[in-house]
Amino acid sequence: MRASRQVREAVERALKAAGLPPLDWYDALWEIEQAPEGIRPNALETRLLLPQYGLSRLIARLVEAGYVARGPSPGDGRGQLLHLTDAGRAVRRAMWPVYGAALTRTFAGTRAESEAARLAALLKGLTGEGRPPQPPIA
Amino acid sequence: MRASRQVREAVERALKAAGLPPLDWYDALWEIEQAPEGIRPNALETRLLLPQYGLSRLIARLVEAGYVARGPSPGDGRGQLLHLTDAGRAVRRAMWPVYGAALTRTFAGTRAESEAARLAALLKGLTGEGRPPQPPIA
DNA sequence: TCCATGTAGATGCAGTTGCATCAATATTGG
DNA sequence: CCAATATTGATGCAACTGCATCTACATGGA
Numbered sequence: 158m159r160a161s162r163q164v165r166e167a168v169e170r171a172l173k174a175a176g177l178p179p180l181d182w183y184d185a186l187w188e189i190e191q192a193p194e195g196i197r198p199n200a201l202e203t204r205l206l207l208p209q210y211g212l213s214r215l216i217a218r219l220v221e222a223g224y225v226a227r228g229p230s231p232g233d234g235r236g237q238l239l240h241l242t243d244a245g246r247a248v249r250r251a252m253w254p255v256y257g258a259a260l261t262r263t264f265a266g267t268r269a270e271s272e273a274a275r276l277a278a279l280l281k282g283l284t285g286e287g288r289p290p291q292p293p294i295a
Numbered sequence: 296m297r298a299s300r301q302v303r304e305a306v307e308r309a310l311k312a313a314g315l316p317p318l319d320w321y322d323a324l325w326e327i328e329q330a331p332e333g334i335r336p337n338a339l340e341t342r343l344l345l346p347q348y349g350l351s352r353l354i355a356r357l358v359e360a361g362y363v364a365r366g367p368s369p370g371d372g373r374g375q376l377l378h379l380t381d382a383g384r385a386v387r388r389a390m391w392p393v394y395g396a397a398l399t400r401t402f403a404g405t406r407a408e409s410e411a412a413r414l415a416a417l418l419k420g421l422t423g424e425g426r427p428p429q430p431p432i433a
Numbered sequence: 434t435c436c437a438t439g440t441a442g443a444t445g446c447a448g449t450t451g452c453a454t455c456a457a458t459a460t461t462g463g
Numbered sequence: 464c465c466a467a468t469a470t471t472g473a474t475g476c477a478a479c480t481g482c483a484t485c486t487a488c489a490t491g492g493a
Binding site for chain 1: 296297298299300301302303318344401402405406407410413414416417418419420421422
């Protein structure tokens with residue numbers, strides 16, 4: 158718990174210092190970007206492992222910021238389809254170097270650095286297996 | 296991040312279901328209990344890796360719940376000395392089985408279970424080394 | 434001694450979270 | 464076809480967080 162909080166706070170501080178949105182936004186923007194055909198909130202929910210109400214409000218913030226557009230969900234009047242806007246793509250891209258640099262700084266020099274793959278494997282088992290790897294490179 | 300959130304939420308749910316206080320309280324109660332001569336908030340701050348205002352308010356809640364008593368700090372009129380009350384000891388003790396059981400459930404059957412020591416070592420490097428192990432057994 | 438600076442801890446405010454619940458649409462069994 | 468139930472997503476409320484700032488006491492130097 159301590160480790161994850163330390164890491165998260167380091168990343169959050171770096172993003173804030175760079176005038177960028179908080180960390181949660183990154184994952185959400187990334188997942189939405191991966192679905193050019195649009196993605197529905199309930200699908201995001203399982204991918205991001207967020208509670209329903211949390212995601213609902215996160216989306217509201219992203220929409221208000223102009224990073225995400227809501228559209229109707231074909232064939233289901235309850236749902237909606239989310240798409241990334243150009244601004245959304247731009248900010249996600251801008252976030253990555255800052256995010257990555259903060260991570261690098263945190264891990265540099267620790268045992269976890271050389272054994273990252275092993276650490277990731279161990280932790281992945283805890284998330285209920287769930288989702289595919291999250292490869293946020295470019 | 297996902298792994299730690301999953302674990303934390305599982306523990307929080309278990310504690311709440313048992314009518315017990317949230318997880319943060321456990322660590323704080325534990326650390327205070329370890330210092331029968333009393334401990335000062337600023338010392339707790341470094342042990343718990345909490346921000347100053349967060350700890351200040353956590354202590355306020357613990358005091359209001361009757362689990363912690365504030366006393367004057369000898370030789371420093373600004374400070375205070377915290378002690379656990381009997382109720383505090385009791386609730387900390389009551390929390391542990393629930394806490395532990397939730398952890399066991401989360402780790403059971405994962406690779407992390409058999410490699411707990413390795414995982415702990417990797418993660419510990421990330422917390423800035425900091426503190427001694429946190430052995431909340433009895 | 435007095436002032437400048439440093440440290441301990443508290444707090445107002447705005448934003449976020451968890452919980453419970455709601456409205457709207459979908460689906461299913463009779 | 465309709466009523467019962469399930470699913471999707473939103474929201475009021477109370478609690479909690481981060482940030483900036485504040486008060487009170489402490490300490491060091493002129």
